[in-house]
């Protein structure tokens with residue numbers, strides 16, 4: 001197959017690209033933002049018509065942590081809606097039959113029953129800090145389902161929990177919690193500081209999945225036989241959760257990062273910053289029933305990510 005990986009320079013797209021290249025079974029097509037801005041409808045349609053991929057992996061998105069989402073809501077909803085509409089409509093127009101869309105666990109209601117099953121979608125109000133991004137992601141799922149229902153395409157969606165790993169964005173304010181804390185604890189140790197401040201109360205709970213597991217799960221879902229996918233999903237509830245099924249509090253995560261980095265000072269909370277959703281634990285039984293589960297434990301993944309951070313220091317994104 002010829003597979004177009006959109007977002008191949010990102011954390012997840014990069015991991016998917018590495019796994020596809022390692023397997024060597026497919027021809028992979030990529031295009032960086034300077035060649036193809038995915039917000040440009042005409043350019044995306046022309047690219048897909050010219051390249052004629054057999055399958056598309058949509059791992060490109062406007063992505064960021066709680067503060068970035070809360071500060072730039074128009075960018076998060078607008079850019080993601082444009083990218084999704086252009087790539088999904090463009091893929092259909094170019095005759096692409098298989099597509100994998102990456103959503104996010106923030107599609108579920110803020111107070112969803114835990115662990116969150118796929119059928120919790122659209123059952124309650126969303127978390128305000130990321131509602132615009134979540135609405136775009138929900139629209140992406142519904143766009144895929146609508147093409148499948150109206151045109152018989154095979155467009156699938158996976159909903160990742162919070163991800164981390166090599167290639168992450170370590171920006172001090174705009175990143176997600178894991179890379180933010182790795183950087184902050186590392187710099188505090190390096191500079192001999194006595195205290196590290198974490199945002200919010202430290203009580204929210206999050207589930208962390210290593211990006212290599214996410215890439216493996218994405219390709220697993222894309223490769224599932226149509227009858228297996230159909231037997232485990234519903235036409236209007238077709239997305240699949242991807243996670244580990246276990247979570248930690250942000251305070252516990254901070255303790256783990258401090259230990260891995262070797263920081264021995266105090267950890268305090270800045271409660272002027274938002275907590276966001278109190279808990280986001282995925283019910284991963286749908287994917288487990290189809291035969292996939294995560295392999296990389298949190299401590300192992302954190303140690304490996306810190307080693308990668310140390311190797312990249314100075315040349316990081318963000």
Ligand SMILES: NC(=O)C1=CN([C@@H]2O[C@H](COP(=O)(O)OP(=O)(O)OC[C@H]3O[C@@H](n4cnc5c(N)ncnc54)[C@H](OP(=O)(O)O)[C@@H]3O)[C@@H](O)[C@H]2O)C=CC1
Nearest residue numbers: 007009010011012033037038039060061063102104162163
């Ligand atoms: N990271 C996480 O914790 C989670 C991520 N996800 C989802 O997984 C997917 C991948 O996320 P992740 O890898 O972390 O994000 P990254 O920010 O690491 O990667 C996103 C990629 O999309 C590309 N991109 C964004 N906008 C455009 C554009 N207009 N034109 C061309 N390329 C563009 C970026 O290009 P450039 O390099 O040029 O900026 C980048 O390569 C996304 O759909 C995200 O919503 C879901 C849940 C959690």
Ligand SMILES: C[C@H]1O[C@H](OP(=O)(O)OP(=O)(O)OC[C@H]2O[C@@H](n3cnc4c(=O)[nH]c(N)nc43)[C@H](O)[C@@H]2O)[C@@H](O)[C@@H](O)C1=O
Nearest residue numbers: 065066069104130175176177180198199200204274275276
């Ligand atoms: C993946 C997911 O990512 C975002 O949602 P989030 O899960 O809330 O993500 P986060 O990683 O930014 O924060 C997790 C928790 O951690 C706390 N926290 C402490 N200290 C820092 C800190 O230094 N940085 C950050 N970012 N958070 C911190 C923070 O206050 C919060 O309680 C969405 O935008 C959403 O759209 C989405 O899909």
